[in-house]
Amino acid sequence: MSKKSKTEPIAVLALNPSLDISYEVTQLLDDQKVPSMNTRYEPGGNGINVSETLSRLDIPVNCSCIIAGHVGEFVLQLLQYELHDLHYLSVEGESRINTIIMQRSPQGQCEVDGSGPDVPETVLEEIEESFMKACNSGFGIMSGSVPPGVPDDTYGRLAKKIREQGGKAVVDAYGTLLEKSLDSKPFLLRVNQYALEMYTRKKLRKLDEVVAITRQFQQDHNLNHVCVTFGEYGALLLDSKYSYVCTPPKTHIRSTVGSGDALLAGLVATYASGGDSATALKLGVACGTATTTHAGTGLCNRDEVDRLMEELEVKRLDS
Numbered sequence: 043m044s045k046k047s048k049t050e051p052i053a054v055l056a057l058n059p060s061l062d063i064s065y066e067v068t069q070l071l072d073d074q075k076v077p078s079m080n081t082r083y084e085p086g087g088n089g090i091n092v093s094e095t096l097s098r099l100d101i102p103v104n105c106s107c108i109i110a111g112h113v114g115e116f117v118l119q120l121l122q123y124e125l126h127d128l129h130y131l132s133v134e135g136e137s138r139i140n141t142i143i144m145q146r147s148p149q150g151q152c153e154v155d156g157s158g159p160d161v162p163e164t165v166l167e168e169i170e171e172s173f174m175k176a177c178n179s180g181f182g183i184m185s186g187s188v189p190p191g192v193p194d195d196t197y198g199r200l201a202k203k204i205r206e207q208g209g210k211a212v213v214d215a216y217g218t219l220l221e222k223s224l225d226s227k228p229f230l231l232r233v234n235q236y237a238l239e240m241y242t243r244k245k246l247r248k249l250d251e252v253v254a255i256t257r258q259f260q261q262d263h264n265l266n267h268v269c270v271t272f273g274e275y276g277a278l279l280l281d282s283k284y285s286y287v288c289t290p291p292k293t294h295i296r297s298t299v300g301s302g303d304a305l306l307a308g309l310v311a312t313y314a315s316g317g318d319s320a321t322a323l324k325l326g327v328a329c330g331t332a333t334t335t336h337a338g339t340g341l342c343n344r345d346e347v348d349r350l351m352e353e354l355e356v357k358r359l360d361s
């Protein structure tokens with residue numbers, strides 16, 4: 043991968059960072075207290091995870107985020123060793139806490155997410171300004187849900203502005219946030235299988251069917267790149283010419299939290315370094331899958347990603 047100086051600027055908008063608390067338990071039992079074998083406190087929220095992963099890949103990233111209260115202060119403390127170009131604004135209230143429970147037997151995971159503090163219009167305007175400036179003519183990443191007070195056309199509105207200033211908008215969202223960003227023609231859109239099923243109102247099972255639907259979706263909305271991810275089955279990436287698929291090897295999963303964010307970071311890291319779609323997908327899947335081997339919101343590291351890159355194969359589906 044290219045060195046720092048060769049990448050285009052990357053800015054991330056993290057409107058709703060969280061403190062992720064994860065517990066590893068043997069088994070959850072009704073009406074019983076169960077001890078945690080491993081408790082972790084980690085910074086979280088989609089934008090933060092994407093930023094941290096880019097940073098671990100040695101890709102410079104600017105992150106504009108909103109924090110609140112004591113929880114927000116703690117998140118900032120945890121982030122200081124991870125993110126070197128962080129711009130934050132404080133609002134009243136408390137940043138949210140997301141709780142993840144990883145159960146060993148039978149293996150499973152559940153998560154409860156907080157909704158986050160109210161974001162006043164003036165703060166939203168200010169954070170948007172910082173994000174747009176850092177993005178410049180590079181990549182502007184908007185990922186995940188938005189906190190209370192933030193309109194659901196925010197990603198779409200900003201994606202349009204990014205395009206107008208010569209940059210490349212990257213959107214990872216579902217539901218109305220996704221629908222309202224489509225007309226702004228983001229450079230890259232990442233959805234997981236569930237988000238695509240929600241959008242198409244169809245259960246998607248076969249790869250051929252997903253490829254056809256995704257190609258239609260891409261053409262209908264004039265999108266440069268669309269990535270659909272399928273958890274353990276890997277991911278599909280369409281650019282203007284070809285469709286690529288990459289399936290990871292069977293992995294010992296500890297927690298899947300952050301894997302979609304890590305995948306997105308791998309895609310953007312490649313495009314920002316001038317790489318092609320096949321490489322972007324390979325790095326994306328390597329980051330996503332390496333992240334699943336860490337408990338809680340633990341993200342991938344560079345060595346694991348490099349090892350997986352040697353193992354993974356990307357298949358081009360079109361002749």
Ligand SMILES: Nc1ncnc2c1ncn2[C@@H]1O[C@H](COP(=O)(O)OP(=O)(O)O)[C@@H](O)[C@H]1O
Nearest residue numbers: 234271272273274276277301302305327330331
């Ligand atoms: N169970 C798993 N085994 C291996 N890789 C996984 C697994 N779950 C997720 N991943 C990796 O993370 C990527 C994103 O996961 P996915 O579940 O599709 O997204 P999300 O995080 O939005 O739920 C996948 O494409 C894959 O590379």
Ligand SMILES: [Mg+2]
Nearest residue numbers: 234273298301
């Ligand atoms: Mg998943």
